[in-house]
Amino acid sequence: MLKLVLLLTQLTAVLLFSAFFGSLYANAKENSIKIATLDYPPFIYQNGDIKTGILLEIVTEAFDRLSVNVDIEFFPITRGLKMVKEGEVDAYFSLKKTPERNATLLFTTMPLVQQRFVIFTLVDSNITYKGDINDLAIYNIGVSCNTSYGPIFDTAVRNGILKNIDCAQSFELNIKKLLAGRTDIIINSQDVGYALLSRLGKKKQVKLIEPPIEVLNSYLAFTRVRDYSALAGAFDDALCDMINDGTVNNIKSKYPDNISIGY
Structure with a gap:
């Protein structure tokens, strides 16, 4: 009888473990x-x-x-x-x-x-940013399509505060539009922006403006x-x-x- 109880206990443990593992990776x-x-x-x-x-x-x-x-x-x-x-x-x-x-x-x-989302512009630009998203309304802003830049920026776009939005299909293309003068500023992760500028060999042509729009x-x-x-x-x-x-x-x-x- 004791052997039967032990066997049933072991079998139950195996079944429970299998059920858990199967649930964990069922898909x-x-x-x-x-x-x-x-x-x-x-x-x-x-x-x-x-x-x-x-x-x-x-x-x-x-x-x-x-x-x-x-x-x-x-x-x-x-x-x-x-x-x-x-x-x-x-x-x-x-x-x-x-x-x-x-x-x-x-x-x-x-x-x-966790990333700092910041403004990039051409190195000879006189554009400044003091932390008020409304101040960006006068500029043509480059962004990457289907990318969220956080609730502050996304809400300003959705509410029509930022109307001059130029959407590119990639972060690299977004930077190329800035370099070509098709946008005044672009929004990007600080680290990603610097990495792509280095890849393009254009780091000296673009500067970052502080403070970040948001840390996300x-x-x-x-x-x-x-x-x-x-x-x-x-x-x-x-x-x-x-x-x-x-x-x-x-x-x-x-x-x-x-x-x-x-x-």
């Missing part, structure tokens, strides 16, 4: 998911055939700890967002939270990166077409462990000291 076929991202140096970028960047390494390591293989592919922003909303890919990074996106995507709780967090977001709530929670736990055990700092140490991810 990751063969423990593998496909993630869309964008060319976003220095955080995420391709160097020839090699995909690299601080955030790419962090995301890959977190899923490695969960025994989930990830296939990360680069897409233009508009296409990548469409793919994750429709479930063609399982997740997307890095992405700022907005009410509209929260309705269609499942965001992790832990941010991947960006996240990994899962599609809501399938239920990834358990995996999202597990990802948060893995990222917390990576911060606490020094793994994130080790990854950061591979990159220039002037690049910050906020933790």
Whole structure:
């Protein structure tokens, strides 16, 4: 009788563990998911055939700890967002939270990166900014399509305060429009703006204006077409462990000291 009770106890434990594990990765076929991202140096970028960047390494390591293989592919922003909303890919990074996106995507709780979103203009420009978004209304402003620049900027656009908005299909094209004089200013992440200017060899032609418009967090977001709530929670736990055990700092140490991810 005792052996039977022990056997039933062991069987119950196995079934409970299997149920938990199956629930956790129910939507990751063969423990593998496909993630869309964008060319976003220095955080995420391709160097020839090699995909690299601080955030790419962090995301890959977190899923490695969960025994989930990830296939990360680069897409233009508009296409990548469409793919994750429709479930063609399982997740997307890095992405700022907005009410509209929260309705269609499942965001992790832990941010991947915190960024300063700032104004760039030509080096000989006399444009200044004192922190009042209304002062930008007279300028032609370059932005990247389908990109949120935070509630302050997004609300000013939505309410018609900022009307002269020029939308480009990529961050690099946005900078090229500024250099060509097609816009007066552009809005971008400070680190990304500097990285792209270096890539183009145009860093001396453009300057940054302080203060930042806003400092914002960006996240990994899962599609809501399938239920990834358990995996999202597990990802948060893995990222917390990576911060606490020094793994994130080790990854950061591979990159220039002037690049910050906020933790």
